[in-house]
Amino acid sequence: MAVRTDGRRRVDTRREILDAAVEVMAERGVAGLSLSEVARRVGIKQPSLYKHFASLHAVYDEVFREGAERQLEVVAQAVRGSTPGLPAMAAAVEAMGRLAMANPVVAQLLSWRPVPDFTPSEEAFRPSVEMVGVVRTTLRDAVAAGELDPAADSDEGVALFSIVVAGALTQQLANEPNATYEDGRFSSLLPSAYAMFVQYFAPKAGESCTRPERDRL
Amino acid sequence: MAVRTDGRRRVDTRREILDAAVEVMAERGVAGLSLSEVARRVGIKQPSLYKHFASLHAVYDEVFREGAERQLEVVAQAVRGSTPGLPAMAAAVEAMGRLAMANPVVAQLLSWRPVPDFTPSEEAFRPSVEMVGVVRTTLRDAVAAGELDPAADSDEGVALFSIVVAGALTQQLANEPNATYEDGRFSSLLPSAYAMFVQYFAPKAGESCTRPERDRL
DNA sequence: GTCTATACATTGATAGAC
DNA sequence: GTCTATCAATGTATAGAC
Numbered sequence: 001m002a003v004r005t006d007g008r009r010r011v012d013t014r015r016e017i018l019d020a021a022v023e024v025m026a027e028r029g030v031a032g033l034s035l036s037e038v039a040r041r042v043g044i045k046q047p048s049l050y051k052h053f054a055s056l057h058a059v060y061d062e063v064f065r066e067g068a069e070r071q072l073e074v075v076a077q078a079v080r081g082s083t084p085g086l087p088a089m090a091a092a093v094e095a096m097g098r099l100a101m102a103n104p105v106v107a108q109l110l111s112w113r114p115v116p117d118f119t120p121s122e123e124a125f126r127p128s129v130e131m132v133g134v135v136r137t138t139l140r141d142a143v144a145a146g147e148l149d150p151a152a153d154s155d156e157g158v159a160l161f162s163i164v165v166a167g168a169l170t171q172q173l174a175n176e177p178n179a180t181y182e183d184g185r186f187s188s189l190l191p192s193a194y195a196m197f198v199q200y201f202a203p204k205a206g207e208s209c210t211r212p213e214r215d216r217l
Numbered sequence: 218m219a220v221r222t223d224g225r226r227r228v229d230t231r232r233e234i235l236d237a238a239v240e241v242m243a244e245r246g247v248a249g250l251s252l253s254e255v256a257r258r259v260g261i262k263q264p265s266l267y268k269h270f271a272s273l274h275a276v277y278d279e280v281f282r283e284g285a286e287r288q289l290e291v292v293a294q295a296v297r298g299s300t301p302g303l304p305a306m307a308a309a310v311e312a313m314g315r316l317a318m319a320n321p322v323v324a325q326l327l328s329w330r331p332v333p334d335f336t337p338s339e340e341a342f343r344p345s346v347e348m349v350g351v352v353r354t355t356l357r358d359a360v361a362a363g364e365l366d367p368a369a370d371s372d373e374g375v376a377l378f379s380i381v382v383a384g385a386l387t388q389q390l391a392n393e394p395n396a397t398y399e400d401g402r403f404s405s406l407l408p409s410a411y412a413m414f415v416q417y418f419a420p421k422a423g424e425s426c427t428r429p430e431r432d433r434l
Numbered sequence: 435g436t437c438t439a440t441a442c443a444t445t446g447a448t449a450g451a452c
Numbered sequence: 453g454t455c456t457a458t459c460a461a462t463g464t465a466t467a468g469a470c
Contacts, residue, residue, distance in 0.1 A: 013453085024308075029333030031248040036445060047447080048454050056446065112391050114331050116246030159388075159403060163410050167384015174329050186376060193380050196417040200409075230435085253463060264465080265436050273464070437470075444463080452455075 003191045014052050016042045018066070025105045030114040033060065037165040060109070065124035067106035070098050072127040074099050076134055084141040086148070090194065092138065093165055093214050098192045100169045108173055111166055135161060152201035161197055231269050233259045235283070238276050242322045250277065274335050275367070277326070282341035284323035289344040291316050293351055301358040307411065309355065310382055314407045315352040317386045318398040325390055328383055352378060369418035378414055385410045 020041040025033050035056055039046040052061050078095035082088040100107035108114055110128070139157050142148040149155065172179065172186035181187050223407050237258040252273055256263040270276045295312035299305040317324035325331055327345070356374050359365040368374065389396065390402035398404050 029330075031246070031331065032333040034445070035447090044453090045455060046445090047449095047456085050447075051453050112329055112331070113394075114246075114248065114329070116249040116267070156406065156409070159406055159407060160413065163384040163388055163403060163406065164381070164413070166388055167380040167382075168385050170329070171380055171383055177330075186380060189373065189376055191378065192373070192377060192417075196377065196381070196413045199417055200413040213309070251463065252465095261435090262437060264438085264467095267465075268435055363457090435470105437468100439467085439469105441466080442464090446459105447455085447461105447462080448459080450455100451457105452453105 013042065017049060017052055017059070018062060019064055020105075022105055025063075025109075028110075030105060030108050031116065033115075035059070059142045060115060060120050062121045062122045063106065064109055065127070067103065067110050068120075068124065068127040068131075069104075070097060070106075071096065071110065072131045072134070074132055084138070085145040086142050086198065088138050089142060089150070089198075090191075092135070093190060093194045096165060097169060097193055098181045100173070101179070101184065101187055104173050107169065111170055129163060130190055132158060146203055148198070148201045149203045157201065160200070162190045164193045164197045165190070230259065230261070233268070234266060234269055234276070235280060235331070238280055239320075239322050242280075242326075247322060247325050248330075248333065249322045250332075277332060277335045277337050278341045280323065281326055281337045284320065284327050284343065285337075285344035285348075286326065287323075288313065288316060289348045289351070292348060296351060301355070302362040302392055303359050303415065305355050306359060306415075307408075308428075309352070310407060310411045313382060314386060314404055316396045317390070318396070318401065321390050324386065328387055346379055349375060361421055365415070365418045366420045374418065377417070381410045381414045382407070 017038060021033055023041065024037050027039075028034070033056065034045045036145045038059075039049050042049075053062070074095045075092045078091040079088045086132050112120075129203040136153070137163070139148065140153045143150050143153045150166055168186050168190045172184045175186065176184055179185070179187065234255060237255045238250055240258065241254050245251070245254075250273065252266050253263045255276075256266050259266075270279070291312045292309045294339040296305045299308040330336075353370070353375055356365065356378070357370045360367050360370045385403050385407045389401045392403065393401055396402070396404065
């Protein structure tokens with residue numbers, strides 16, 4: 001199970017618990033996490049878990065927090081490594097997509113509410129809030145660069161961006177959770193989905209290309 | 218609980234069970250359905266449920282089947298009652314959105330996979346398959362009417378349509394499941410989300426309005 | 435088609451020894 | 453920080469009387 005270096009039982013039991021938790025969720029569904037099963041896999045007795053986490057929800061909360069933090073890191077890094085504006089947005093979309101497909105369980109925990117009683121704590125949720133800010137800033141950059149219409153820099157712009165990205169990813173996770181980013185029927189359309197967003201908010205350069213009223217159904 | 222007309226205990230116990238099941242799912246989460254709790258609410262003992270349904274999964278399956286059938290009906294009716302092509306599509310989108318917000322639990326069961334072990338039977342899934350056909354036909358009508366580019370009449374077109382619609386609805390269900398169709402932060406953007414799709418597949422009438430390469434990210 | 439009784443499994447959590 | 457022992461719930465499902 002783990003390397004024992006000295007008298008202490010294992011190097012980092014807490015880490016092992018969290019990894020086992022994700023493993024169990026992958027097999028039984030996100031809502032199917034069980035501390036008994038986790039303990040079995042880590043090789044300790046179930047009551048011992050309570051020395052590391054106060055409750056089942058505390059485990060969920062930490063998986064959520066780490067997942068949200070990782071997502072923020074990955075996106076922020078993608079943005080930093082690209083030209084501000086549309087290139088940064090495109091890089092962020094791809095980064096989110098690859099991360100979600102590599103960690104389907106965590107992605108489901110973050111974007112749905114699959115566990116009846118569990119609501120993430122404020123602290124666990126913080127990185128997600130911060131990521132909305134990153135997206136908003138990137139949208140603003142794209143507007144400043146003349147790549148998007150000013151209307152994109154708004155709550156509505158952020159919401160539509162999230163609809164498109166989360167839409168592709170959750171459809172993928174619900175229908176073919178084990179596909180790869182490249183081969184998934186929906187995840188492979190993520191670039192196209194993103195292109196829909198970009199085109200929708202294309203700058204009206206001198207009105208040469210008319211765009212229909214946005215709120216007309 | 219129910220009207221008793223004669224010696225028989227109730228008019229339709231099966232119906233009451235299904236209704237109670239949805240109620241329980243609404244309170245405990247879709248994965249939190251329990252036959253014991255359902256029995257309690259219907260006013261019978263838990264073993265009696267097995268005279269009506271073979272197992273817990275059988276209850277899930279029937280809720281799924283009825284939900285899928287209702288969705289198909291509602292969409293088909295919206296399409297029939299509108300001019301073929303874009304008007305029919307717009308009507309379908311609105312119908313799907315209103316139905317989902319009126320029945321959030323069923324919508325979650327249909328569009329996510331929230332229950333660890335449960336997979337809908339082929340029969341329960343049939344209406345959903347049929348609905349893909351309805352969407353495809355409507356896309357074809359829109360292309361024939363010159364309202365959409367021929368590229369929209371494809372598997373990719375159907376997938377992108379579903380990404381946009383399911384994206385808006387699942388974001389809404391995950392974040393504000395109790396909002397109304399009109400007031401939800403995401404569901405209220407459904408028309409805009411749909412407009413993104415329409416604009417993306419706008420016919421290139423004589424190339425007067427250029428559209429970027431679709432698969433370029 | 436409803437009931438009682440019961441088998442059987444699983445779980446989250448606590449107390450207290452070491 | 454790990455263990456044993458235990459509690460108290462909850463759950464699905466079956467057998468068999470009426």
